[in-house]
Structures are given as structure tokens and as C-alpha cells.
Amino acid sequence: xxxxxxxxxxxxxxxxxxxxxxxxxxxxxxxxxxxxxxxxxxxxxxxxxxxxxxxxxxxxxxxxxxxxxxxxxxxxxxxxxxxxxxxxxxxxxxxxxxxxxxxxxxxxxxxxxxxxxxxxxxxxxxxxxxxxxxxxxxxxxxxxxxxxxxxxxxxxxxxxxxxxxxxxxxxxxxxxxxxxxxxxxxxxxxxxxxxxxxxxxxxxxxxxxxxxxxxxxxxxxxxxxxxxxxxxxxxxxxxxxxxxxxxxxxxxxxxxxxxxxxxxxxxxxxxxxxxxxxxxxxxxxxxxxxxxxxxxxxxxxxxxxxxxxxxxxxxxxxxxxxxxxxxxxxxxxxxxxxxxxxxxxxxxxxxxxxxxxxxxxxxxxxxxxxxxxxxxxxxxxxxxxxxxxxxxxxxxxxxxxxxxxxxxxxxxxxxxxxxxxxxxxxxxxxxxxxxxxxxxxxxxxxxxxxxxxxxxxxxxxxxxxxxxxxxxxxxxxxxxxxxxxxxxxxxxxxxxxxxxxxxxxxxxxxxxxxxxxxxxxxxxxxxxxxxxxxxxxxxxxxxxxxxxxxxxxxxxxxxxxxxxxxxxxxxxx
Numbered sequence: 380x381x382x383x384x385x386x387x388x389x390x391x392x393x394x395x396x397x398x399x400x401x402x403x404x405x406x407x408x409x410x411x412x413x414x415x416x417x418x419x420x421x422x423x424x425x426x427x428x429x430x431x432x433x434x435x436x437x438x439x440x441x442x443x444x445x446x447x448x449x450x451x452x453x454x455x456x457x458x459x460x461x462x463x464x465x466x467x468x469x470x471x472x473x474x475x476x477x478x479x480x481x482x483x484x485x486x487x488x489x490x491x492x493x494x495x496x497x498x499x500x501x502x503x504x505x506x507x508x509x510x511x512x513x514x515x516x517x518x519x520x521x522x523x524x525x526x527x528x529x530x531x532x533x534x535x536x537x538x539x540x541x542x543x544x545x546x547x548x549x550x551x552x553x554x555x556x557x558x559x560x561x562x563x564x565x566x567x568x569x570x571x572x573x574x575x576x577x578x579x580x581x582x583x584x585x586x587x588x589x590x591x592x593x594x595x596x597x598x599x600x601x602x603x604x605x606x607x608x609x610x611x612x613x614x615x616x617x618x619x620x621x622x623x624x625x626x627x628x629x630x631x632x633x634x635x636x637x638x639x640x641x642x643x644x645x646x647x648x649x650x651x652x653x654x655x656x657x658x659x660x661x662x663x664x665x666x667x668x669x670x671x672x673x674x675x676x677x678x679x680x681x682x683x684x685x686x687x688x689x690x691x692x693x694x695x696x697x698x699x700x701x702x703x704x705x706x707x708x709x710x711x712x713x714x715x716x717x718x719x720x721x722x723x724x725x726x727x728x729x730x731x732x733x734x735x736x737x738x739x740x741x742x743x744x745x746x747x748x749x750x751x752x753x754x755x756x757x758x759x760x761x762x763x764x765x766x767x768x769x770x771x772x773x774x775x776x777x778x779x780x781x782x783x784x785x786x787x788x789x790x791x792x793x794x795x796x797x798x799x800x801x802x803x804x805x806x807x808x809x810x811x812x813x814x815x816x817x818x819x820x821x822x823x824x825x826x827x828x829x830x831x832x833x834x835x836x837x838x839x840x841x842x843x844x845x846x847x848x849x850x851x852x853x854x855x856x857x858x859x860x861x862x863x864x865x866x867x868x869x870x871x872x873x874x875x876x877x878x879x880x881x882x883x884x885x886x887x888x889x890x891x892x893x894x895x896x897x898x899x900x901x902x903x904x905x906x907x908x909x910x911x912x913x914x915x916x917x918x919x920x921x922x923x924x925x926x927x928x929x930x931x932x933x934x935x936x937x938x939x940x941x942x943x944x945x946x947x948x949x950x951x952x
Contacts, residue, residue, distance in 0.1 A: 397554075399595040401565055401588055408562045418559055425456050450485040457486075458493060462553065463560035465489050465529040469684045487646065490686030495527040501534070501548045508631040516629060520546065528686065530598060530702070535639060543639040544626060545699075553598055561591045589794060593681060597702030600635035606701035607637065613676040619664045621697040640697045642689030646808050656694055662806045662813060664696045669802045670822050673795065674716055677707035681794040683801050685808070705794050711737065719823045727753040738789040749784050756780055 408415050429452060436442045436449065457468040471478050472486035495501075501524070502513055509516060517536040524532035531549040538544060568583040596602050604625040611622035621640065629636035643650050645665070651658060665688065672679035680687070682703040689697035707715075714736050721730040731746040731753060740746065780786050788796075806813045 397595070397599075399561070399588070399591040401561070401591065404558050404562050405565075408559065414559065415563065418563060422460060422563075425460060429453060429456055446479075446481045450479075450482045453482060454485040454488060457489065461556045461560065462529040462550075463557065463564070465493065466682075469529070469682075469686070472684065487685070490528070490644075490684055493527040493529065495524045495532045496550055498523060500551055501532060504548050504551065505546065505634050508634045509629060517544075517546075524548075526686075528700075536636075538626070538629070542626075544629070544636050545623070545639050546629070547600065547635040547637070549598060549600065549633040557591075557594055557598070561587065561594070565591075586788065589791065593703045593705065593794065596704075597682075599632055600630060600702075601632055603700070603702040604630055604635055604637075606704045609678060610680070610698065610701055610704075613672075613678060614668070617668070617671075619695055620668050621691060621695045623697075623699060637699075640689055640691070640699065642691045642697045644685045645688050645690050645805060646685045647690075648809065651690060651809075654692055656690060656692075658809050660694065661690055661696065662809055666802060666806060666819065667822055668696060668698075669798070670819055673707065673798075674712050674823070677709065677712050679705055679707070679795070679798060681705050681798050683798060683805065685805055688805065703794075705791065707791075707795075716823055719819065722757065725754070725758060727751075727757070730757075734786075737792070739786055739792075741785060741787075744785055749780075752780060752784060 429449075432445075432452060433442075433449060436445045454468065457464040468486045468489040472483060472489060478486065505516070506512055513520060516538075518539045520536040521534050525535050525545075526533045530553060531547050534546045534548070536544050536546050565584055565587045568587050571583065604627065607622060607625055611624075614620040614622060623638035623640050626636040626638075645651075645661060648658070651661070665683075669679070669683065680698060680701065680703075682700065683698075687698065687700040689699070691697050714733050718730060718733045718737075721727075721733060727750045728746075731740070731750050734740045735742060735744060735746065740749070803813075
């Protein structure tokens with residue numbers, strides 16, 4: 380039986396599965412110790428040889444002379460070890476702040492310059508999966524793959540109806556390699572756990588399982604096609620994002636045919652400059668679309684390395700490879716929004732409470748001793764200005780807390796962290812002075828200010844009130860940061876805000892605002908004047924009048940009656 384025809388545990392409990400099942404995989408390899416031992420020896424020998432070569436260069440004072448040779452050696456080692464290790468190399472290739480340039484230049488080749496597998500085998504898989512000959516399927520197809528990645532390779536073809544397409548074919552015998560590596564990773568995680576901070580070690584196998592589940596989803600190309608269509612639907616209102624169409628008649632579990640995208644990698648800075656494309660605009664599109672995935676749609680691309688993101692000549696961003704995706708629930712999205720605001724506002728009490736809610740701290744954890752530690756570590760990472768913030772620094776500083784406090788990394792968040800770090804690394808490859816907060820915080824501020832859901836409006840109230848007092852400075856800062864995005868229009872936000880204040884739902888905020896305006900028995904006119912000076916250019920009187928009319932038109936007469944003070948009863952006498 381060929382590997383791609385493996386059956387379920389109920390049919391053959393001693394074989395690797397189509398769906399990730401760590402127990403079934405463990406049963407399979409426990410009865411094949413020679414396979415496990417041979418793979419371990421190969422991995423250990425490969426890395427031992429690489430480390431020895433580096434040490435030998437140091438002893439012989441040839442480090443500089445042989446640096447390109449060692450970079451090539453590392454790329455070939457990861458390639459020879461297979462898909463799991465190639466994916467590690469792909470992640471490292473997006474971190475110019477972590478990896479030396481000579482190694483970076485080689486690791487970048489892992490994105491789409493891997494050795495292809497035999498052409499005859501690839502064409503045979505296409506015919507076998509789609510049930511027709513190549514000639515009947517396509518009017519023409521490239522004689523060789525145009526790109527080879529960790530899990531498959533891509534051909535450029537043309538359908539008989541004239542459309543240009545990319546045909547993605549999965550590597551043969553892929554499942555046995557992945558299951559064995561995942562088994563070894565899980566085994567290693569259980570052994571390493573006692574040497575790691577308690578909570579991180581406890582969750583290490585869960586992180587491997589999360590990765591394994593997503594990896595098995597990734598090698599089901601029908602699942603990838605469905606993900607692509609869902610992603611396209613989420614961004615149908617965004618003219619800056621391009622998602623290729625899927626051709627279902629020419630697709631199966633191991634073959635995926637999709638619209639050809641004529642673009643180039645975001646790391647190709649020379650071509651970007653030659654076409655006159657704005658690097659800052661591309662970065663903003665990439666980061667904003669990433670934030671929309673996480674915080675708006677909750678459905679995000681978990682593998683956004685440069686081989687999966689393209690710049691189009693018209694300035695759009697093209698996404699491909701939707702095999703590794705993940706989903707966030709509404710409450711998690713809103714809590715992450717609050718975390719960003721808490722971090723920027725340096726509200727470590729609220730941040731610690733959010734960590735409990737997200738699962739980074741157990742529900743019964745006493746957060747009081749943790750708050751000053753968060754302030755010390757994260758305050759240092761942020762620096763004197765929010766513009767100094769970068770996600771990589773935060774993750775590095777945060778890891779220090781694992782050793783002294785009961786933090787843990789929920790399995791789902793391992794993919795989120797990987798996605799964010801990768802996107803930041805990609806932006807850094809275009810602009811080494813890039814600061815993610817310059818794009819992310821205006822977006823988060825806009826999300827809160829527009830308050831399109833009751834939950835998001837509740838988050839806004841939580842942000843604006845601290846210890847029962849209205850935080851004028853926070854509101855002013857949020858508006859100022861939101862307005863730093865030139866495309867942000869304050870007018871619709873003002874209209875939504877006014878509608879909310881006049882609604883039954885906004886009763887609490889109305890009362891609290893009145894209390895804030897007259898706090899300490901004095902009218903806070905200075906705060907109002909400062910706020911008005913900030914927004915007056917965006918809200919001229921005639922536009923503000925229209926906003927008020929539109930807001931009032933949405934309120935029922937009963938609602939207006941509830942807002943206005945009651946007139947004294949007139950006696951008929």
C-alpha cells in the first residue's frame with residue numbers, strides 16, 4: 380500500500396494516520412525501534428558534524444574565510460533532514476535581527492529554491508489524483524517545476540479554457556517522514572520538559588501536538604483550498620490584498636490547482652525599487668492585513684514567510700499557501716486588543732488579568748507578585764517611547780519571566796507568536812528601522828474607537844476607565860494615534876460614538892462621562908478643550924451637525940425621552 384493510501388486507526392491501528400493522532404503514531408513507531416534509532420542517529424550526526432566544522436574553523440582561525448561554506452552546509456543539512464527541519468530554516472530566514480547575513484542568504488533559499496523531486500513522479504501523481512492524462516488536463520505545462528517547497532513543488536500551466544494556473548503537487552512519501560519527526564519531537568519534548576521552566580515544560584508536548592495537527596492539515600490540499608476561499612471572503616473588501624482563485628475540478632488531496640499570481644517576493648528589494656513601489660506602503664499592507672486576520676476575522680495565516688507573500692506590480696499584496704491556518708474565538712480577539720492597549724498604557728494590573736484570561740497564567744494564580752515583574756521586564760522592553768517597541772524584544776524579555784513565575788504558553792498561542800514574529804521579521808527585511816507599534820497600535824486604537832460590536836465597546840470602556848475614574852489622557856492618546864493613519868476618518872467614529880451614547884446600551888457611559896466632567900465639584904473644561912483642539916480639524920461644525928442629526932435619527936422617540944430630563948408636570952388648575 381502506498382503511503383498516501385494509509386487508512387484510519389480503526390482499520391489498521393499499527394500504521395501512521397491521515398489525521399494527526401500522537402497515540403496512534405506512538406504505537407506505530409514503538410513497534411519499529413530500528414526506524415526511530417536510525418533517524419535519531421542521522422539528526423544527531425548531521426548537527427554534530429556542523430557544530431564540529433564551526434569549532435574547527437575557530438581553532439584554525441578560518442571563521443571569516445569559511446563563513447559562506449558553513450552557511451551552505453547548514454542549508455544543505457536542513458534540506459537533507461526533510462520538511463520539519465526545512466520549516467525551522469524558513470522561520471529563521473525571516474529574522475535578519477537574529478541570523479547573520481551570510482547564513483540568512485542561504486536560509487532564504489529554503490523558501491522556494493529546494494531541490495525538486497523527480498518530474499516523472501510528479502506528473503504521475505497529478506494523473507493518478509485527477510484521473511486524467513496531463514494532455515487532457517492542461518493545454519501546456521512547464522517542463523520543470525517553477526518552485527519547490529518543503530511539502531511540494533509547483534508547475535506553471537494553462538487550462539484548455541485559457542486560464543493560467545499554478546499546479547501544486549505534494550512530495551511522495553511525505554507522511555512517514557512527518558510522523559517520525561513529530562514522534563521524535565514529542566519524545567524529546569517530554570525529556571526536555573524537566574529542564575525547562577515548569578509551565579513551559581508542561582505545555583511543550585501540547586505545542587508539538589498543535590504543530591502536528593496543523594502540519595497534517597497542511598498536507599491535505601483540499602483543506603488548503605477551502606482555507607484560501609475563506610481567506611479571500613474575509614478580504615473581499617480590501618483592494619490591497621490578492622488571493623488566488625481555486626480550480627476545484629483540477630484539485631485533490633495531493634494536487635491543488637489555483638490561479639497564477641504574477642508577483643515577486645517581498646525580499647526582492649531591488650525589483651520593488653525598480654518598479655517604483657512604496658516599501659512603507661507594502662509593509663503597512665502586510666502588517667495591517669496580519670492584524671486584521673488576528674483581531675478582526677480571527678482566522679489567520681500561520682506560516683507567512685516570504686515564499687508565501689508576494690508583491691504585485693500594482694502594489695497589492697498576494698497571499699498563497701493556506702495550508703497552515705488557525706482560528707481565534709471572539710473573546711480571545713478582544714482580549715488581545717485589550718492587551719496591546721494595556722501594554723502601551725503600561726497598565727500591568729490589567730495586563731496580568733488578561734494573561735489569566737488568555738491562559739498564560741492559571742485561573743487561581745495570585746497576580747499581585749507578578750505585576751511588578753511585568754512592569755520591570757516589559758517596561759524595559761518598551762523603552763522610553765512606544766516607538767521603541769518590537770515584538771521580538773517583548774518575546775525575549777517575556778521568556779525570562781518563565782523561570783521565576785508560573786507562566787505557560789497555551790498551545791494555540793505558539794502559532795500566533797510564530798506568525799507575529801515571522802511577519803515582523805519580514806517587515807524588518809524591508810526596513811531595518813521598522814517598529815511594529817507604528818502600524819499596529821493605530822489599528823488597535825481604530826478598532827476600539829469604532830466599537831463595531833458590543834464586546835469591543837465594553838473593551839473601550841474598560842480601557843477608558845481605571846479605578847472608577849475616566850482617563851481623559853487615554854482617550855486623547857488613542858484618538859491621536861488613530862489619526863496618525865492618514866486613511867483614518869474620525870467622522871464615522873464620531874457618529875458611531877454619538878449613537879452609542881444616545882442608546883440604552885450607552886447609559887452607563889453617559890452617566891460616567893457626566894461624573895467625569897464634574898469630578899471633584901469642578902467642570903473639567905481644560906480636558907474638553909484639549910480634546911476639541913485635537914479633533915476640530917476633522918470635525919468642522921457643518922459636518923458635526925450632520926453627524927448629530929444622523930445619530931438622532933437612529934434613536935427612537937422613547938429612547939430620546941429616556942435621555943432628556945423630565946419636564947415638571949403642569950397643573951390644570
